[in-house]
Every structure is written in structure tokens, then in C-alpha cells.
Amino acid sequence: MAYQFDFVDVFKYTDVLARGVGLTVTLIGVGGTIGIAVGIAGAWARGYSGNRALEWLVAGYVEAIRNTPFLVQLFFIFYGLPSLGVRLTEVQAALLAMVVNLGAYATEIIRAGIEAVPRGQREAGASLAMTRMQVFRHVVLRPALQKIWPALSSQLVIVMFGSAVCSQIAAEELTYAANFIQSRNFRAFEVYFVATGLYLVLALLLRQGMRSLGGWLVFGRRA
Amino acid sequence: MSLIEIRDLHKRFGAVEVLKGIDLDIAAGEVVAIIGKSGSGKSTLLRCMNGLESHEAGSITVGGKVLLQDEEHLRALRLEVGMVFQQFNLFPHLTAGRNVMLSPMVVKGLAEAEAKPIAEKVLARVGLAEKFGSFPDQLSGGQQQRVAIARALAMNPKALLCDEITSALDPELVNEVLAVVKSLAADGMTLAMVTHEMRFARDVCDRVLFMHQGRIHESGRPEDVFASPKTPELQQFLGALS
Ligand SMILES: Nc1ncnc2c1ncn2[C@@H]1O[C@H](COP(=O)(O)OP(=O)(O)OP(=O)(O)O)[C@@H](O)[C@H]1O
Ligand SMILES: [Mg+2]
Numbered sequence: 160m161a162y163q164f165d166f167v168d169v170f171k172y173t174d175v176l177a178r179g180v181g182l183t184v185t186l187i188g189v190g191g192t193i194g195i196a197v198g199i200a201g202a203w204a205r206g207y208s209g210n211r212a213l214e215w216l217v218a219g220y221v222e223a224i225r226n227t228p229f230l231v232q233l234f235f236i237f238y239g240l241p242s243l244g245v246r247l248t249e250v251q252a253a254l255l256a257m258v259v260n261l262g263a264y265a266t267e268i269i270r271a272g273i274e275a276v277p278r279g280q281r282e283a284g285a286s287l288a289m290t291r292m293q294v295f296r297h298v299v300l301r302p303a304l305q306k307i308w309p310a311l312s313s314q315l316v317i318v319m320f321g322s323a324v325c326s327q328i329a330a331e332e333l334t335y336a337a338n339f340i341q342s343r344n345f346r347a348f349e350v351y352f353v354a355t356g357l358y359l360v361l362a363l364l365l366r367q368g369m370r371s372l373g374g375w376l377v378f379g380r381r382a
Numbered sequence: 383m384s385l386i387e388i389r390d391l392h393k394r395f396g397a398v399e400v401l402k403g404i405d406l407d408i409a410a411g412e413v414v415a416i417i418g419k420s421g422s423g424k425s426t427l428l429r430c431m432n433g434l435e436s437h438e439a440g441s442i443t444v445g446g447k448v449l450l451q452d453e454e455h456l457r458a459l460r461l462e463v464g465m466v467f468q469q470f471n472l473f474p475h476l477t478a479g480r481n482v483m484l485s486p487m488v489v490k491g492l493a494e495a496e497a498k499p500i501a502e503k504v505l506a507r508v509g510l511a512e513k514f515g516s517f518p519d520q521l522s523g524g525q526q527q528r529v530a531i532a533r534a535l536a537m538n539p540k541a542l543l544c545d546e547i548t549s550a551l552d553p554e555l556v557n558e559v560l561a562v563v564k565s566l567a568a569d570g571m572t573l574a575m576v577t578h579e580m581r582f583a584r585d586v587c588d589r590v591l592f593m594h595q596g597r598i599h600e601s602g603r604p605e606d607v608f609a610s611p612k613t614p615e616l617q618q619f620l621g622a623l624s
Contacts, residue, residue, distance in 0.1 A: 283471035283530075286432050287485035287537060288460040290453060297488055301475045380475075380517060 162348075169349045172340040179336025180357055182250065186332060187319040187365065190257035194318065195311065197258060198265020199300070205266065206273050207295045217266065224263035229321050232256050237328045253325035253332070261318045268310050272303035304377045312369035316362050323358075333357060383446065385410040385541060385572050386431065386463075391440035393426055400426045402596035403440070410540065413573045415583035415604070418593035419619060424576040427593070428543045431574065432465045445540065461489075464534030468546040470526040472518040478505065478529045479514035482536045489537070497536075504532040508562045524555030528562055541572035548579060560586075580623060584608050592616045 169176075204210070204217045224232065236259070237252035247255065276299050284294035304311075326335035337354035341347050384407040393401035400423045408414055416424050429435040431442060433449060433456040442449040449459050472481050482501035486492045492500070505511050508528035518526055527547055534542055544563065548556040560579065564586050567573055577583055583590055583604055590607040592600040592615075600607065600616045611617045 277469075277471070279467055279469050279471040280473060282434055283465075283467065283473070283533075284485075285434065285456075286460055286465040287533065288457045288489045289485060290457065293488045297484055298473055302473075305475070380477075 164349060165346060166349050166353070168344045168346050169340060169353050172336075172343070175336045175340055176333070176353070176357070179331060179333035180361070182330065182332040183319065183322055183361065186250075186253055186257055186322045186325070186330075187315065187361075190254050190261060190322075191315050191318065193258045194261030195265050195315075197262030198269050198311075201262060201266030202269035202273055202303075203295055205270055207291055207299075209291065221263045221266050224260055225267070229256070229260055230324050230327060232260060233324060233328060249325070249328050249330040252328060253322065253330040256325070257318055257322060260321065261314065264314050264318075265311060268307050268314060269303060271310075272305075272307035273299055275306045276302050301377060304373075308369070308373045308377055312366055312373070315369060316365055319361065319365060320358065333361075384408055385412075385445060386574075387441075387443040388431070389441045389443075391427075391430060391437055391442065393423075393430055393435060393437045400596050401430070401437070404596075404598060406591070406598065408541070408572060408574060410572055411570045412589065413567045413571075413587045414575070415587040415590045416574065416576045416593060417578070417580070417583065417590060417619070418599075422593040423596045424593050425545050428465070428545050428574065428576055432463055432543055433459050434465075457489075461537060462540045463543060464537055464539035464541070465543045466527070466530050466534055466545070466547045468549050470518070470523070470530045470550070472526055472530055472533070474518050477515050477517055478510065478521065478532075481518070481529055482533045485533070486536050500536050501532075504535040505529070507535065508532045509558070522555060523551045524558045527551065527559045531559075531562055531566075535566075541574065542566065544573065544575035544577070546576050546578065548577070580608065580620075592619065594619075 201217050201221065204213045208214065233252065233256040236256050237247065237249070240247065280298055280302070281294050284298040289297070322332055323334035325332055326338055329335065333354060337350050341350045344350070386406070386408040388404050388406040391401055391404040392399065404427060416427065418424050426435060430437050433451070436451050444459055444462050447458065449455060472478075473484065476484065479498070479501050482504060483494070483497040486497040486500055487494065502511065502514065505514055508531050510525060510528055510532065513521060513525060513529070518529070521529065531542075531547075547563075548559050551559065556579070560582050563573065563575070567586050587604055589601060590604045591598050592607065594615045600611065600613050607616070608620065611620055
């Protein structure tokens with residue numbers, strides 16, 4: 160055991176790490192928000208639109224995403240789409256991949272929440288002359304999100320970890336930063352130890368953030 | 383002309399015909415009790431009258447307008463005919479006041495300042511003025527059901543359909559709900575209620591319908607129906623209750 164730990168050699172690159180953390184946070188913040196919005200829209204389309212074609216389209220999207228690796232989805236967006244004339248920067252591609260991925264999982268999670276809302280609630284809304292859309296928005300959505308908020312929060316954490324894969328297209332997020340530093344100072348243990356710690360802190364913060372957001376947006380009891 | 387006219391209404395679930403030709407006229411201001419054994423089709427009839435179930439044949443006319451199954455017609459019907467359910471079905475994430483205000487706001491487009499006095503008025507009407515800010519899980523079953531009645535009243539319907547609205551309540555809470563219904567009846571509200579409260583049906587209703595195997599088997603004024611049932615089925619049904 161002659162190895163000498165040297166964390167100083169890592170902290171020299173604090174600015175690189177900070178930028179990596181910044182991009183990871185941005186990816187999960189923006190991608191998470193849009194992804195959940197996609198999930199709500201997807202769940203609506205599958206359960207409430209009353210449009211068969213749309214239902215099938217969303218079902219196909221969900222199954223396609225849930226049954227393929229995230230890395231391949233990312234490569235498809237970054238390397239594949241330019242053939243169709245859609246050229247995205249690394250960050251744009253990473254963001255899009257995360258939105259598309261989370262959107263599919265969130266659709267399924269939120270749909271389960273919607274199905275757990277008693278039918279009587281929807282019928283009560285309908286009997287008050289609400290449209291299906293109004294029933295969805297005002298009667299079903301909040302109780303549905305309450306039921307699945309913990310699952311949705313966990314999915315968000317999973318997607319944040321998935322963002323590490325975006326280093327593969329040189330999106331300069333936290334894992335990319337760690338790889339970069341390691342390639343300079345060869346301090347693999349120290350670098351990845353620090354990176355692991357940062358992911359842990361980010362994940363805990365994300366869960367706490369979701370708890371607070373949920374308490375405010377979803378569970379909030381406003382008179 | 384009757385407020386609600388039902389002609390030869392047929393409804394089936396799969397292979398089972400649940401309503402086998404219902405003819406029914408309900409005049410404005412009339413209070414009708416629907417009684418009958420479990421499975422005789424009482425709820426289905428009521429749900430058809432609110433468009434929660436579609437029907438295969440026959441017609442339902444409310445205020446002269448025939449009920450069609452598209453959303454536009456269904457919503458027009460539901461503006462005229464409110465419904466109260468056995469399980470209350472209050473929206474759990476909203477206060478009593480908000481439960482009542484929701485539909486006036488989103489369906490009728492009222493501003494909050496316009497919907498609030500309406501909600502206060504109908505909650506007072508069911509004796510719950512002070513519960514405006516309470517959530518459903520902070521209310522007793524009887525109070526929840528009264529909020530549900532207020533919620534339906536807030537849309538100012540011409541008729542109210544009540545499906546066993548006291549069946550999920552503890553016995554000591556039944557009367558507070560029935561008292562509200564009774565006062566609505568006294569105010570001229572048109573009511574169709576499925577009920578097992580025979581005494582209430584006798585005291586408050588203008589007419590009693592006895593359903594049996596998907597048909598209105600016998601009907602008439604409560605004093606006649608209860609005192610001298612004509613068909614053996616109704617005799618048996620009433621006999622089993624006493
Ligand atoms: N959604 C449904 N799908 C299939 N069958 C149904 C459905 N709803 C009701 N039925 C059947 O239709 C028949 C009539 O049911 P309905 O609920 O109208 O009876 P009811 O008179 O209200 O009985 P209860 O007193 O138990 O409430 C029953 O045989 C029931 O099993
Ligand atoms: Mg019933």
C-alpha cells in the first residue's frame with residue numbers, strides 16, 4: 160500500500176468541478192421540469208384525451224423509451240438526428256435525451272396515480288358539468304400527483320444519475336469534469352471519490368427539493 | 383309538460399339487460415322515491431338520467447331537450463340535473479368552500495369573488511356555513527354529504543338525483559342529511575332519490591317507484607304503495623323490510 164492519497168491535486172480543479180456540478184444541476188432542473196410536464200401531458204393523452212391515435216402514439220413512445228438504453232437514446236439524438244438536419248449542441252442533446260427519457264417514465268408513473276383516483280371523483284366532476292379536460296385538471300391531477308410524488312422523486316434522481324452518461328457526448332457535466340481531471344492528474348481514486356460525494360449530496364438535495372416542492376405544489380392545503 | 387321524460391329506456395351491460403324499458407315522467411317540483419332490491423337497476427336508471435351511463439335504446443328528455451351522448455349535450459343535461467352520490471365523492475384536496483366553488487368557476491366561468499357568495503349561501507342552506515374552510519377529512523360523513531348536496535346546488539340545477547345518499551352514513555348521521563333533502567323538497571326542488579329510508583319516502587315523497595328486474599314494477603302515491611302493495615314482488619320486498 161504505497162499509494163499516497165492526494166486530494167489537493169483534485170481541489171486544484173475546483174472550478175472545473177463547479178462547472179460540472181452547475182451543468183448537472185441545470186440538466187436535472189430544466190430537464191426534470193420539462194420531463195414531468197411531458198409526463199403529465201402523456202398521462203393525459205393516454206387516459207383522458209379520448210383519442211385512440213394519440214393513445215397509441217404515446218403508448219409507443221413510452222414502450223420505445225422504457226425498453227432501450229439511455230445511452231443509445233442519447234447517441235441517436237446527438238449523432239443520429241443530424242442526418243435529418245437536426246443538429247444540436249452537446250448540452251441541447253443531453254437535455255432533450257433527458258426530457259424524452261424522463262417523459263416516458265413519468266407518463267407511466269403519473270398514469271398509475273391517475274388510475275388510483277377513485278372513479279367516483281371523476282364522476283362527481285362530470286356530474287357538475289365539467290369537461291373531461293376540466294375534470295383532469297381540477298379533480299384528478301393533484302390527488303394523482305400526491306399518490307405518486309415519492310415515485311416521481313425517485314425517478315428524477317435516477318434520471319440525474321443517468322445524466323452522467325451525457326459525458327459520452329462531451330456534455331461537460333459532473334462526470335465529464337471528473338473524467339477530465341482524472342486524465343490530467345491521474346488521481347482516479349480521489350477524483351471519483353469527490354465526484355461520488357457530490358452526486359450523493361446532489362441526490363439528497365434533489366429529494367429534499369422534491370419534498371418541499373411537493374409540499375407546496377401538490378400536498379399544499381390552501382383554504 | 384314534465385321536466386324529465388323517459389321513454390322505453392333500455393340499458394345493458396354486456397349480455398345483461400339491466401333496464402328493460404323504463405317509462406317515467408317527473409314533473410317540476412315532484413319528489414320521487416325509487417325503491418327495490420339490490421341489482422334491480424335503480425342506480426343504473428339514475429346514472430342514465432345524468433348521462434354517467436349511456437343507453438342503447440329509448441330516450442331521455444330534460445326540459446324538452448333530448449339527451450344525446452356527446453360531451454356537449456351531456457354537459458347541457460348536467461347543468462340542469464345535479465347528482466349526489468352514496469360515497470359523497472368530495473374532492474379531497476379542496477376545502478368545503480372550494481369544492482362548492484369549483485364548478486361555478488371552471489364551468490360557468492365565474493370569478494372567485496362571484497363564486498364565493500354562492501358557496502356561502504348554499505353551505506348555509508345545508509347548515510354548514512361555518513365549515514367553509516374545512517377539508518373533507520375534517521368533516522363527519524353527514525357533513526360531507528351535506529357539502530356534496532351544496533356543491534350540486536351551487537350549479538342551480540332544476541333537478542337533483544340522489545343515489546342512496548344516506549347508506550354510507552352511521553345511523554345517527556342519517557337524519558341531518560334527510561332534513562336537508564326534506565327542506566329542498568319543501569322549497570320545490572325536483573328530486574329523484576333511490577332510498578332505503580321507507581319512512582322518509584312515505585313522509586316526503588309524492589310518488590314511489592318500485593323497481594324489479596329492470597322495470598318499474600309498481601308505482602303510486604306512497605300511502606297507497608306502502609299500505610296496499612298490489613304485486614306480490616312489492617309485497618315481498620316490503621315484507622322483508624319490516
Ligand atoms: N358498470 C357495470 N358493469 C357491469 N354490470 C353492472 C355495472 N353496473 C351495474 N351492473 C349490473 O347491473 C345491475 C343493476 O345494477 P344497479 O347498480 O343499477 O342496481 P341497484 O338497484 O342500484 O342495486 P343496489 O341496491 O345494490 O345499489 C346489477 O346486476 C349489476 O351487477
Ligand atoms: Mg345502487
